[in-house]
Amino acid sequence: DHFKGWLWKWTNYIKGYQRRWFVLSNGLLSYYRSQAEMAHTCRGTINLAGSFIVTEDSHNFMISNGGAQTFHLKASSEVERQRWITALELAKVKATRLAESDDSSDEDSLVSEMEKNDLRITLRSLVGKLDDLETCNDLISKHGGALQRALSDLESLENNLISQNDSSTLSSRIKTVNERATLFRITSTAMINACSDFLQLAQTQGKRWHKSIVHEREQRLRLEETVETLAKQHNTLERALHAGTGPPRPDPGSNDKDNKSKQSDEAASDDEDEFVDASDKGFTTEFVKEHRKTPSTASSSSIEQNGSSIAPVASDEQDKIPGMNVEKRVRRKRIKDKPNYSVNLWSIMKNCIGKDLSKIPMPINFNEPLSMLQRLGEDLEYSSILDRAEKCSTSQEQMAHVVAFSVSMYSTTLYRTGKPFNPLLGETYELDRRDDLGFRVICEQVSHHPPAAAMHVDSVNKSQSSGWSYWEEITLVSKFRGKYLNVTPTGVVHLKFHKSGNYYTWRKVTTTVHNIIVGKLWVDQSGDAEVVNHTTGDRCKHKYFPYSYFSRETPRKVSGVVVDAKGLAHYVVSGTWDAQMDCAKIVTVNNANKSKPLYKTLPSKKLWQTHPLPVGAEKMYFFTDLAVTLNEQEPDVAPTDSRLRPDQRTMEEGNWDLANDLKQRLEDAQRGRRRRREAETAAKKAMGQEVEPYKPVWFEPKKCPFTGEITHVFKNTYWDRKEAKDWSDCPTIF
Template identity: 55%
Template sequence: MKGRGCWETGSIRSFCNAGCLNKFHKDDSGDEEPASQSDKSELHGPLKTLSSKLEDLSTCNDLIAKHGAALQRSLSELENLRLPAESGEKIKAVNERATLFRITSNAMINACRDFLDLAESHSRKWQRLLQHEREQRIRLEETIEQLAKQHNSLERACRGAPGLAAPTTSISSTAKGSVQPAKGEASDEDEETEYFDAMEDAPAFITVTADPKHHRRSGSNLSGASEGHPEDWNLEDSVFESSNQSSYNESTCKDLLPKKRRRTRIPDKPNYSLNLWSIMKNCIGKELSKIPMPVNFNEPLSMLQRLTEDLEYHELLDKAVKCESSTEQMCFVAAFSVSSYSTTVHRTAKPFNPLLGETYELDRLEELGFRSLCEQVSHHPPAAAHHVYSRRGWTLWQEITIASKFRGKYLSIMPLGAIHLEFHSSGNHYVWRKVTSTVHNIIVGKLWIDQSGEIEIVNHKSKDKCQLKFTPYSYFSRDVPRKVTGVVSDADGKAHYVMSGTWDEKMECSKILHSSHGSSSTEGKQKTVYQTLSPKVLWRKYPLPENAENMYFFSELALTLNEPEERVAPTDSRLRPDQRLMESGRWDEANVEKQRLEEKQRAVRRRREAEAVEALEEGKDYEGYIPLWFERKVDAVTGELICVYKGGYWEAKEKQDWSVCPDIF
């Protein structure tokens, strides 16, 4: 009879009787450790209850099937009787309804089975999360135990040699809360600090810290060791180690003047509440620069000032000038490229979009040896040109266009454009590009920022390269969050240094002594094993100022960027009224002023468009907007059209002749 096959419940019963609870404890990934007995009992209970309820439903289903079949047989017998036509039609209709009822009950049972499958799947996921947290706790306990052992060993060594300094081989200087194990001692921390994931476009690699004494004895017999002897690392120590002693309040150049006293705080951020969703819900898929946003979501700095903030760790480039080896210099350049992201970890507010023609200068030539100039050279798309000159031997320039898309749950920010760095004495010319920044939890939850992607730094003179990978955050990953890894290699592709660290804390480099091919990774890629010397810290993030959480999480440098300064150009970001009002805590006035400035800019653009139409009608050429202090040229290295500094700004500042500056504020 029609529909009778839907009543088979053997598959349901076999699902329950086959032991779905035992199947629950099998791991789909294949590499997880089994759950503990307490976890099993915690997760076993709810599943056992669900399974029992499903058995009850299956029993009811069997009864419905039994009585439904009997009912349909009776109805069929009635149909065979000689009844009036009207009664036969009614019986037929009842029969069809009984069939539909049986099909519906069977569908309900199938839905219950799917529900149990889903519960089982989620239970496995929570089991893995619980196991991961337990492993993290065990690793932390073992690290603390290892630290205690090393502390005792250090104390014994000090007591044995009271006239000597503490030995440096037991504990090497690393990031806060991280300890390098003493020579000859094993530590589970090695799994995090010395093993790296496969890079997308490069083979996976593992670093193994070598014993320096052993390699001093047998260094000449190493095949594939990097050029020079292992002792060369010690010759470079003076340059590498000095990077640990720098700070924003110190100067390494004796001929510079004492620093000007700068401000150390700004007014606390007011507690304004605003519904972000009411503004953003109609803007999904649009570019961020085209969304009219109130200052409530801004920080009191412009994009030009944020671009200048990349120079916070400029002393890395000062140290790079002193490097004799181009691959060693590349390590400092790589650390500098990573350091610019350290200011973003807590900075979830949006900087002001600069007005067309807006500029920002940072003249620290007498204090820190460099001076910087930024100008907004295009409005659609928004583009800023940046030029930095350092009397310590380097020049940096870039043109950055920010492409951004609001995706509903997150915001993607893609900086476009190349960064150029040239060292005066050697002529080494480095080029790299920024990675993608992602702002998560735009609508619900606490905002947080992640960096992901790869940076390839190329020295176009020596052809050295550094491949850096920014690993995206994953809740299920055992990696250190915000991890950055990479390899520095020469023109022949020979690896010289391994880079490792995090973009919010520190970067280290380890000199490679020997490389060999290891086993294949899970993705099928060949692993390369690098035998290295102990890592050297090149860069470490400065601690934030006191009360930073109430001052937009600004660093010491960021607090000074919007400080009022005399003799700057009338287009300087420090003079922007809406930004100044916002910094003072007068947000309502700042929003009114922001709308006025944006309308003033739109009026200028409409006038420029009318001039272009008029020139076109008259058959004349129309040049469009021309930047004040920068000019467009084809870059000889990348072949791209880029805005480069054409000169004149600092001379105009010296004469205080700002006649060429437009009235934008």
């Protein structure tokens, strides 16, 4: 459990592997730049309990806890690497047992002293019987060898005496053999009796222990059921609280102005009485309430910040977008309830461990009736944050809003454990919500292996030299590790505000789905993120804290600091990715502790808060109001649109058996098209002809001037083609 030595640790692409001094002690692996640093500075530590160790090649290996901590290490030789692997595996087993013993300490305290004494007596008896068996085994070996030698001597002597006619010597030797055989028989009988006693004692105690284990298992199951029931009750109360504190919804069939004024007065009085505690120390408890915007309403209140106000976005009273002939349409509020289909999870998952799930055919029993392209569109549920961000007076204040928007994307994943459909190559999805949410989206699957999707979003007022545009190309790398599933997005998110010219980029963090095989599924986000404003040099490094039973941090916590190009801190942003984000302007900074400076701030202001889930969401895959409308039938969409995908539509309607058959046919057809493309490519290469890669219809690859990465950007032709109803360039994929 105690091991130390030099290893090479991967730091970044510039410095590569750096030599570090590693110390393994008490289930913790820590590293330092040198041995002298052990007295004062630890550069990093990873807990081996619950972590996994992967051997990459003869010298390299990796250690990760499934969250933000991952060590990529390299030893000087294969022998040295194997010594570390052995020490780490032993330490991991001890650390896991120690954690389990800590968890069960309360249960152990309930065992009576009498039961402990019985256990000790039984163990001593078993140990004594084992000693008897070992003694008998030694005697049997000794007497058996002597008997074998006596028989050999007797045989050789018998041959000699037959030729000499001497019977006296033969009789004495026969007597010796009989004595040896008697001793061997006595010892064998003792061995058999000791084995019988040991077996009888072990069987008796085994039955008692089996009953105790069954009893403990039943108690644990009852405890889990109780905890689950309490969690459901807590969730119900939380939703009721959110629903009760939200703004009152007017009756759609009522046009009475008096009722409207009365409702507005009640909402104002609610605003005066509501207070919420800030999430970090040093923040006060008061804030100005922000009306939540649902898919059928688009409202926001101005938020006072440092004596200035952030102008509100469009109010609920607007039925049309100014300058545009776009009318509001009535959206659906429900989808068909999820049917109760059973599936043998382990028979499917046991062949998926360590593999990329995007390359494994999975039944729709693990899916939700939305494609990955539609899930990308769902990231814009809280786009009103960007509308407010456009009107901020400073770039640092705008940065705080952009960070809140980047965090809000994960709020819909808290209960969403279903897997979205993998889009087919060339599949598209449009989401035109200019009438209520003020944006429109176009997505396209631009690559199949690796699976990559491109998305472009424009706010409604982009044509007025204001508003914002948002685009990204995302590739999901998913790995199943037995107990949990890691989903790591690769690619950069781009956001541009047209009036100010501020250009932001950031990357998404890792999503982990726990308890894949046993227990209740739950989702967590973890990792470090950084939003950068390439126009002004502002940036915000923030962290998604991984959930841990032993951590004192708030579950699902996110926190960071907004700094300008000179490194001066302006705002602290904090909250949780499943509920809300706040910001507080920094007044003074105490740099006494350079690794973690202390900030004195003004009262915090709420930037974002989640919408309550619709009634009956647990029967509708925990869809939000926006998610319910994503797969709604839409006229005049492209023939490659996800709404027209037959297996997904059939699943939403509840016929899962037919949906599985349709999914298999679509994937087989896609594999056939891929084989034909590969055959054509091979034929062209053999003839010396130039081979062009697959080209998406609505996106094209371009190099980002700020990040230097090649990403697919929108060609701005889709909406014109839709208006002309010209879909001649679309492939046939359904």
